[in-house]
Amino acid sequence: MRKTIQMISVLTIIGLVSGTVLVFTYKYANPLILDNQKNEIKEAIFKIFPKADTYEKDIIEDSVIFRAKEGGKLLGYAFLAEGNGYQGAIKMMAGIEPNLETLVGIEILESQETPGLGQEITEEEFKAQFKGLMTSPKITYVKNKPPERPNEIRAVTGATVSSSAVVSILNEKIKKLKNALQKLR
Amino acid sequence: MHCKNCGKEFCKGLWRENPIFFQVLGMCPTLAVTTKALFGFSMGMATTFVLISSSLVISCIRKLVPPQVRIATFTVIIATFVTCADYFLKANFYTISKELGPYVPLIVVNCIILGRQEAFVSKHSVAESFVDAVGMGIGFSAVLVLLGSIRELLGFGTIFYYKILGEGFENWVIMALPAGAFITLGFLVGLFNWLNSKLTSAHKI
Numbered sequence: 001m002r003k004t005i006q007m008i009s010v011l012t013i014i015g016l017v018s019g020t021v022l023v024f025t026y027k028y029a030n031p032l033i034l035d036n037q038k039n040e041i042k043e044a045i046f047k048i049f050p051k052a053d054t055y056e057k058d059i060i061e062d063s064v065i066f067r068a069k070e071g072g073k074l075l076g077y078a079f080l081a082e083g084n085g086y087q088g089a090i091k092m093m094a095g096i097e098p099n100l101e102t103l104v105g106i107e108i109l110e111s112q113e114t115p116g117l118g119q120e121i122t123e124e125e126f127k128a129q130f131k132g133l134m135t136s137p138k139i140t141y142v143k144n145k146p147p148e149r150p151n152e153i154r155a156v157t158g159a160t161v162s163s164s165a166v167v168s169i170l171n172e173k174i175k176k177l178k179n180a181l182q183k184l185r
Numbered sequence: 186m187h188c189k190n191c192g193k194e195f196c197k198g199l200w201r202e203n204p205i206f207f208q209v210l211g212m213c214p215t216l217a218v219t220t221k222a223l224f225g226f227s228m229g230m231a232t233t234f235v236l237i238s239s240s241l242v243i244s245c246i247r248k249l250v251p252p253q254v255r256i257a258t259f260t261v262i263i264a265t266f267v268t269c270a271d272y273f274l275k276a277n278f279y280t281i282s283k284e285l286g287p288y289v290p291l292i293v294v295n296c297i298i299l300g301r302q303e304a305f306v307s308k309h310s311v312a313e314s315f316v317d318a319v320g321m322g323i324g325f326s327a328v329l330v331l332l333g334s335i336r337e338l339l340g341f342g343t344i345f346y347y348k349i350l351g352e353g354f355e356n357w358v359i360m361a362l363p364a365g366a367f368i369t370l371g372f373l374v375g376l377f378n379w380l381n382s383k384l385t386s387a388h389k390i
């Protein structure tokens with residue numbers, strides 16, 4: 001009986017102390033983590049719209065969009081898009097012009113693709129292809145040759161799955177946005 | 186504080202009982218995060234922090250914990266420190282923490298940590314446990330950095346993002362993939378065991 005009480009009390013005390021330590025760690029770290037996430041979004045928006053000086057967050061039909069503005073003039077919309085890649089989720093920020101037809105650029109925020117292959121989607125060479133890309137009828141990709149049409153990008157060699165994931169995530173989200181924004185007008 | 190074997194306890198983690206080369210423990214982070222030297226270094230530091238803190242706490246309370254619940258107690262303590270380390274990385278080194286992904290929380294199940302508590306800390310004094318944890322932590326981190334450097338050099342031509350190999354070098358993609366981790370680790374373990382056997386046989390003569 002004494003043994004049982006000792007076991008229970010040791011586990012209880014350890015649990016309480018650990019819990020307290022975790023509460024304080026969380027209180028210290030959580031505001032910093034939220035700041036980091038906010039900064040990440042901010043940096044991505046200003047990287048896509050270098051001319052923008054402010055942006056406004058807006059929620060249209062459960063999707064978050066950011067209106068990037070330069071001195072009150074609307075430069076375009078930035079939006080978050082997320083979906084499955086080759087190994088895990090790919091999360092990105094994309095910018096589109098106000099007419100919703102031309103992409104301004106993309107930034108990959110999170111990806112767990114294969115280092116050296118799929119992870120190339122985070123490189124400038126791949127991302128730059130999305131600048132000025134047409135979104136209608138939809139974005140497509142070609143393999144092992146330079147893109148010919150204005151809505152085509154070239155997939156990363158050896159990482160077609162990752163490249164096509166980026167394209168389909170974007171297509172889906174843009175379609176949704178077009179519908180949502182058209183209703184608004 | 187009594188610590189006559191401290192020098193020995195410290196050095197064994199670096200060489201004779203190195204957690205990776207001679208105990209072959211903690212393989213999951215070793216293989217998974219060493220695509221680049223910096224990630225290996227961060228992982229090594231996080232693991233060392235958890236190892237030292239939990240060794241200190243556990244060696245202080247080891248006599249109060251009944252043997253039947255020791256594993257549960259150790260796990261709770263280790264998990265607490267791992268969560269602290271994870272939050273700290275997320276708060277201050279956001280990009281690194283994103284790259285390491287789930288492998289920081291997974292330090293909880295790293296056998297080096299629980300293994301040290303069972304094999305060493307539960308039988309030794311606070312000072313000896315501390316020295317042992319520092320030695321093991323440094324030994325572990327050094328191997329992760331070495332492995333990460335080799336893979337980064339051959340896989341990307343850089344070490345700690347510093348360009349070493351020129352433009353003419355064709356990156357060996359395989360070194361950045363899991364297979365590269367197995368190949369490099371296999372060669373390193375072989376090399377170090379061969380070196381060790383050479384050294385010990387020379388010692389005997």
